[in-house]
Amino acid sequence: MGNSCVRKLFDKGGKLKTSPKLILPELYDFYTKWYSNRDSPNHKNTSDTFHVYYRLPALNEGAKEICEGVLTKTECFKALERF
Numbered sequence: 001m002g003n004s005c006v007r008k009l010f011d012k013g014g015k016l017k018t019s020p021k022l023i024l025p026e027l028y029d030f031y032t033k034w035y036s037n038r039d040s041p042n043h044k045n046t047s048d049t050f051h052v053y054y055r056l057p058a059l060n061e062g063a064k065e066i067c068e069g070v071l072t073k074t075e076c077f078k079a080l081e082r083f
Contacts, residue, residue: 010055 009017009026017023059067 005020006023006027007018009023011017011026017026
């Protein structure tokens with residue numbers, strides 16, 4: 001099993017960081033801002049910023065539907081098998 005850690009990260013300026021000494025401060029800054037704004041009225045905007053900041057693709061409606069509801073034992077087992 002490999003190590004579980006962030007090995008590459010794009011900073012706010014879009015520059016790729018690969019050194020742990022450069023990645024850690026980026027993560028610290030991001031999560032400090034994330035959690036300090038958590039209870040603010042702009043929480044939805046903060047959530048949207050997360051996706052834009054990390055250029056994450058949005059789920060289509062079909063994928064969103066799959067994510068709704070309670071997980072079955074079979075779904076949990078299949079997910080655990082992939083670890």
